[in-house]
Amino acid sequence: MLTEVITVLTDRQLLIFQVIVDDFIQTAQPVGSRTLSKKEKISFSSATIRNEMADLEELGFIEKTHTSSGRIPSEKGYRYYVDHLLSPQKLNQHDIHKVQSIFAERIYELEKIVQKSAKILSELTNYTSIVLGPAVRDNKLKRIQIVPLNKETAIAIIITDTGHVENRMFHLPENIDAGDLEKVVNILNDRLAGAPLESLNNKLYKEVAVLLRHHINNYDLMLNSIADTIKIPAYDKLFFGGKTNMLSQPEFHDIEKVKNLMNMIEQEKGIYDLLSKNKSGINIKIGRENNNSAMENCSLITASYSIGTEQLGTIAILGPTRMEYSRVISLLNYISADLSAVLSKLYQNR
Amino acid sequence: MLTEVITVLTDRQLLIFQVIVDDFIQTAQPVGSRTLSKKEKISFSSATIRNEMADLEELGFIEKTHTSSGRIPSEKGYRYYVDHLLSPQKLNQHDIHKVQSIFAERIYELEKIVQKSAKILSELTNYTSIVLGPAVRDNKLKRIQIVPLNKETAIAIIITDTGHVENRMFHLPENIDAGDLEKVVNILNDRLAGAPLESLNNKLYKEVAVLLRHHINNYDLMLNSIADTIKIPAYDKLFFGGKTNMLSQPEFHDIEKVKNLMNMIEQEKGIYDLLSKNKSGINIKIGRENNNSAMENCSLITASYSIGTEQLGTIAILGPTRMEYSRVISLLNYISADLSAVLSKLYQNR
DNA sequence: TGTTAGCACTCTTTGTCCCCGAGTGCTAAT
DNA sequence: ATTAGCACTCGGGGACAAAGAGTGCTAACA
Structure with missing residues (x-):
């Protein structure tokens, strides 16, 4: 070709x-x-x-x-x-400075860094930025905690090796006491700590169920509650920057187009589909290449960020097809490299 | 008058x-x-x-x-x-049915119920709904947990009596071992459990500091990290439904108006200001009564939901001044009453 | 005295016409 | 192969007229 x-x-x-x-x-x-x-x-x-x-x-x-x-x-x-x-464009001093500001403060939380990246990216481009947060799918379980709130309900908390925390409330079986609960938690941690989140459900029923039966009554109801709690979130979290920036683009003077696009952005499902099927490195989808009617006059440029070879998430810019491709690509390249570097450093020894 | x-x-x-x-x-x-x-x-x-x-x-x-x-x-x-x-309008069967569907599933998490309320409310009205989540300010501390991720960082988790969970990563002092950490956690829970979140910071420095000093070295650095973690979020969480519904209103055919309004919604700060200064019961602010230029052609109707006499949060509808006041008020009244009832039942014995 | 029919007037909307400017495609000359 | 020139096309904007919706006011009416 x-x-x-x-x-x-x-x-x-x-x-x-x-x-x-x-x-x-x-x-x-x-x-x-x-x-x-x-x-x-x-x-x-x-x-x-x-x-x-x-x-x-x-x-x-x-x-x-x-x-x-x-x-x-x-x-x-x-x-x-x-x-x-496309000739690769060099970033000017101001851009570089702003990008650096993402990592200026010493931040420990991955989500905060990612959120700030989205914000800066949208400010620099005047387009809409989207960041697909780090996948928790292949995180490993660090610890499970169960904290009873009252006689009927308790809250289960899962902590992963990257510091991601999930929690869910559930109904306690009747007549369970604090000692039983502690036993359960110990068993869970003994058996499941270190395992990838993906495998938890399986392990829970295959390995843990037997053990639980020996120690507490009503273990099945409890087991289901825990299984439900442990379930991995279906979608990784999305972060946005400059959602309204598109309203300033002349191609979006038509309210109908705006409505279509905004609706898709709000629903997140569509965005998730657009972002998740990309390979590593820079990807560019122009207009109808996105296979989405709301994206008719839009282009999407994505880049992945990673730790070592492990792809963590995606960082993207959504703009009109009439987009400053060169500049956006340079920016994405730069930010995703920095992001990867910082995260690698942060999680080298997890 | x-x-x-x-x-x-x-x-x-x-x-x-x-x-x-x-x-x-x-x-x-x-x-x-x-x-x-x-x-x-x-x-x-x-x-x-x-x-x-x-x-x-x-x-x-x-x-x-x-x-x-x-x-x-x-x-x-x-x-x-x-x-x-205004003559109070009776809700029709369809509306009542939809509102009931919020509480149809047995849900334990407050946030989920609140989120669903916002969604249903926007669907029923075709306006934008905003729900100010339950205030955590006066929740009481149920438990603090600290989970070390590696030698340098740990994650602190706070659970309140309503089941609200906050977590933050922090830097561990050097040379602290698992035993020390356990001691710290025990001291914190002994001293702070049951106290309102608001008072934690104070208590931490006044009561806990002395105790920590006896048990571990470098207690001050640790103390600051914990204090930082414990800090109450400045704003309660906002939930939205139908953010783009306003785009269908004829008064918003003008892109400039849309941009103003959307920007305010996205920034959340403005919305928070609008919502937080309302008394209990139904409040109606029309157009410029909102003291916000982006709200020129909008009205805001708010209702509070509560447990007993304790006001928990606010539920609101943002629409054009040309709004179906009667219907919206009926809906808000109905939902806020139901919400209060369900939450009271859920947290009666916290 | 309160109500209403009637009328002149105002303003927006819609459509038509026309012209201007920007741009094209084609042809013929260089 | 390049370019100057020309006829043609289309969108945008201004001028203008007619239609429609509505008003305020006056005078007549019950």
């Missing part, structure tokens, strides 16, 4: 195309031949440009909004731009 | 005013004399109505959008309508 495209596009077409995309990304206005001919980089007449543009349109890289309008990049055009024409 | 108004408005003016408000709430269109004269309840001619409307306008209850338009209620008008003309 790459060779095919290269044989088809001349250098001049490439140049014109690039200038069109760059200009449109900046101004959000269709770009005409006269505007182009005035650019510094371009030394030929508007008529020549018109000819070239007609060819570029025929190839599907640019479109008109109406018969006699200037051109705008098509989705295929953006795809080509992103794949072949 | 009440007497003043009663002497000024005739029965007929009252009737006309009420019909204007009711009609405008339904249609969002200015109401003219011809439209009014056709209403069943109204038996006099459009000319008479025009005269009365001129008086009502002079009194400040209604306004024109331009010289020859129909009338819409003014903020003062809504205030009068809400204070004097």
Whole structure:
């Protein structure tokens, strides 16, 4: 495919195309031949440009909004731009400074760092940022605690090796006393500590059930309560920054579009689907490539952050298809590397 | 003030005013004399109505959008309508059914119930619902746990008598061993269990500090970490339902207004201010009564929920000033009563 | 004296026409 | 191969008119 495209596009077409995309990304206005001919980089007449543009349109890289309008990049055009024409951009001092500020304070909680990353990222880009929090799925159990609140209810608390805490209330079987409960907790910790959360449910029924039976009555009801508590959250947590930034983009002057997009963002399920199926490194999905009608005029750029080779979560920018791809990619690369570094340091010896 | 108004408005003016408000709430269109004269309840001619409307306008209850338009209620008008003309509306079977569904499953977690209430409320009204979660400020400490994650960090967990769990990571002093940590935890629980969260900080430094000194070295660093962990969250948690519902209201076809409102909602601080300064029972703030520029065209109706006489939190509806006050008030009353009942039952013996 | 029919007036909305500007495609000249 | 030139297209904005909804006021009526 790459060779095919290269044989088809001349250098001049490439140049014109690039200038069109760059200009449109900046101004959000269709770009005409006269505007182009005035650019510094371009030394030929508007008529020549018109000819070239007609060819570029025929190839599907640019479109008109109406018969006699200037051109705008098509989705295929953006795809080509992103794949072949993107020159990595250096971050300026101000950007670097702001990113560093995420890690300035000594913070121990992963969630706080992640939340702050989302905030900074949206402030720097004026787009919406989304961070998929660290997966707890393959965390290992550090400790289970059960704290009775009164005769009927107790609260179960799970702590993982990364310091993630989950808790849930449950109903206590009747006639269970503090001693019984302590026994249960001891058994649970003996048997389950160190095991990945994923395997807990299985182990609980296969290994722990037998032991519990020997020590307490009504163990089955109790067991179910605990199993329910232990269940891993279906989705990892999402963090957002600049949810309303999209409202400032000219392509979202139409309330209907805003409603669609906002609804998807609020429901989180859709966002989760968009984010979770990405490979490591930078991923770019343009417009309909996202397979989501609410994303019609949007692009999503994702990057993963990790500890060593273990992918922890995803950090993403949601913007209009007319997005500053180069800048956003640089930023994501930079932040995800920093994030990975800091987290690795924090959890090297977990 | 009440007497003043009663002497000024005739029965007929009252009737006309009420019909204007009711009609405008339904249609969002200015109401003219011809439209009014056709209403069943109204038996006099459009000319008479025009005269009365001129008086009502002079009194400040209604306004024109331009010289020859129909009338819409003014903020003062809504205030009068809400204070004097509201007839409590009975909920229909469908509404009651949906509200009941909040409590259908046996749920133990307060947060889940509250979250679900917000969701149902927004679905029933098509406005935005906001629930200020139960205040943890005056919860009492049930238990403190400290779980070391590795040599350097540990996680402190606080459980309150209502089952609320807070946790925070902190840095361990060097050379502290498991035995020391256990001693610390025992001292903390001995001294602090049962105390209101508010008083913990004080007690920690006044009573516990002395004890810690006898048992472990480096107690001061440890103490600060714990104090930091114990700190009560500045704001109680907010839950939302139907954040995007406002986008469907005709008064929010203007992107600028949407942006203002959404920004305020996202920042939470503003919302918190709006909600927290309300008395128990139903409160209604109309438009500029909210003292918040983003709320220009919005009204906020709040209700409190409680256990016994102790006010726990606030449940609210944010809608356009042109809101179905009667219906919303009935719903809020109904839900807040149910919520109070269920929570009282759940925490009667905490 | 309170009510109402009637009328002149106002203002918004909608549609039409027209013109301007920006841009295109094509042709012919360079 | 490039470009100047020209006819053509389309969207946007202003001017204008007509329609519709509503008002205020006056004069007549019960």
